[in-house]
Amino acid sequence: MYQDLLNKKKTVAVIGLGYVGLPIALELAKKVKVIGFDIKEDRIALMRKNIDPSKEIKPEAFDGCDIHFTSDKEDIRKASFYILTVPTPIDKHKKPDLRPLLSATKTVGEVLEKGDYVVYESTVYPGCTEEDCVPLLERTSGLEYISDFKVGFSPERINPGDKKHTLTNITKVTSGCDAVSAEEIAKIYEIIIEAGIYRASSIKVAEAAKVIENTQRDINIAFMNELSMVFNKMNINTFEVLEAAGTKWNFLSFFPGLVGGHCIGVDPYYLTHKSAMYGHHAQIINAGRAINDGMAAWVAKEVAIKLLNLYTNIKECKLLVLGTTFKENVSDIRNSKVAEMVYELQSFGIYVDVMDPCADPGEVAEEYGYELIDKPSGSYHGVILAVSHDEYKQMGEADLAELLLPGGMVMDLKGVFRNKISSLKYWSL
Ligand SMILES: NC(=O)c1ccc[n+]([C@@H]2O[C@H](COP(=O)([O-])OP(=O)(O)OC[C@H]3O[C@@H](n4cnc5c(N)ncnc54)[C@H](O)[C@@H]3O)[C@@H](O)[C@H]2O)c1
Missing domain, CATH: 3.40.50.720 (NAD(P)-binding Rossmann-like Domain)
Structure with missing residues (x-):
């Protein structure tokens, strides 16, 4: 797969061109042949004019890219290496809403061929890729997991608005369903990731690593928010306290504030959902969520x-x-x-x-x-x-x-x- 992509004998398809998908699609398109697919035709129309609908990427980033933007499912049939970067939100009951992920999985399953690879980048709970997505890929394609097609998980770590930590200079965690695919997927990401690749031992480890990165942040901010509630009663300025405490070498740097967006305030619910399925009520994570919410x-x-x-x-x-x-x-x-x-x-x-x-x-x-x-x-x-x-x-x-x-x-x-x-x-x- 790696050689065929580099020689442009095979093509990558990136499914879902938002904050995560478009940067990865463009970066890859500097080196390999890429199809950028999104269900939103208005977004595709803008990208064809070198405009990022999410307003993160400058028009120059599209220059010289070997990419075909499309909202036609038939176009992705030509691809062999699929990267899924679709949203993973929560519903009104704060439970994982897998509809976009499963819908995109079905789209890929319908065009999947023997020898193809599917790599998920969307943030999910440990087990989601192999327990929820793979069976759907098998059902829609009629192919068999591992022997006919390979799957991997490589979480995205970009931070919107952050000009310092960008896609290529953040270490990327990759994983695969067997030793061969794990290595192949790592090598493919190495084509664009300058900071290097961390090869996780399994898909579940890679899924869990991502979801705890954001959960850790959520819990730490919740602690700051709780401190703010306490110090407010004591008429002490929390930021002054944090500045003083921050002079100790191992004091962690977090600040109080509103926790919104589609990652920090959402991903912990994926973990608590899965942990509840195993009969564990995640107390610290839920307490953090309650404070921040x-x-x-x-x-x-x-x-x-x-x-x-x-x-x-x-x-x-x-x-x-x-x-x-x-x-x-x-x-x-x-x-x-x-x-x-x-x-x-x-x-x-x-x-x-x-x-x-x-x-x-x-x-x-x-x-x-x-x-x-x-x-x-x-x-x-x-x-x-x-x-x-x-x-x-x-x-x-x-x-x-x-x-x-x-x-x-x-x-x-x-x-x-x-x-x-x-x-x-x-x-x-
Ligand atoms: N935004 C970030 O900074 C960030 C960072 C790390 C991880 N993530 C994770 O990456 C994933 C994607 O997030 P995002 O911020 O890029 O989302 P986004 O909403 O910006 O983009 C998602 C894109 O997917 C498209 N889409 C939805 N359903 C589709 C389908 N069935 N087929 C094809 N396209 C479809 C949407 O039209 C949209 O353009 C999420 O799991 C998120 O948690 C996001």
Whole structure:
């Protein structure tokens, strides 16, 4: 497979061209022949014009790539090495929603031929690839696992908005269903990954490694959020405590905040779901999830208390929220907890304006039902820094004062203005 791909005798198909799929497809297309497949025709139309619909990749990255973008299932029949990078969300009961993964698996199963490889990159629970996907591949293709086709799992570790840790300079974990496929898959990823490959001992190990990376992060942030709730009662600034504690060599660097997006706030549920199937109730992971899922409501309540201490009628208060994406310097608004905070504030009768230089106003209106404003409308009783976009980090006390009514408060969920405020009223997590 490796040699045939390099000689362009065989083709790679990347299924699902989003934040994960498009970068991998383009990187591979610099070296091998690639078909980029997505069910969304509007996204394919943009990619054909060298436009990344997720706004992460510059048009130049498409230059010189040997890639054919398509939403026609028949086109992927020509491929022999399939990489699946489709979403793995949770449903409204916070259970894994495998529909996109199984649907993409079925698409591949229908065109799978003897000798082909299928590698999953979507984040799943340990066992998902071999217990949920492989049987479907067998059923739809009529082929036999391992003897007719090989499967692997190679989790994606890219971090949206992070210009330092990019696809090629992050160590990639790979795995295969047997020794031959494990080596072949590792060599194929080595074509593009400069940081090197870590060969996991099995598909399950690779699946588990990915899901615990994000779960570990979720639990650590939950700890910070809990500290913030405690220190808030004690009138101690959490960021000051963390800065002091951080002078110890083995103190871990995490900060409180809203945990949204499609990874950190979602993946732990995949692990707790599978662990429950084995009869283990994952207490630490679930506790972390409960804290982080409740953080937006807690912040809104604290903001309301601050306003009540300053003004007699909070229903007459006007707030400006800076940032609505799920994290800094990205346009991605999926599962943003800022929206939840906004709804909570509105439920107290507080008027809320939201600004965000990175988010698409149309997407926000469609997804969350509120209109972003271009510029502040008058002055506010409070300004909430919800997302630390670079643009906001550059603001000083004078900029914030301009947004506030006399006596108004800066509410800083990210602790970015902590050392800049001397006269304005200030609260941070
Ligand atoms: N975004 C990240 O930074 C990141 C990082 C590491 C891992 N992951 C994981 O990678 C996977 C993909 O995430 P993403 O952020 O790229 O998602 P995404 O929503 O940005 O992209 C997924 C793409 O798949 C397409 N798609 C959906 N169903 C399909 C199907 N049946 N056939 C073909 N295409 C289909 C969608 O149209 C979309 O373009 C998820 O499991 C996610 O948890 C994401």
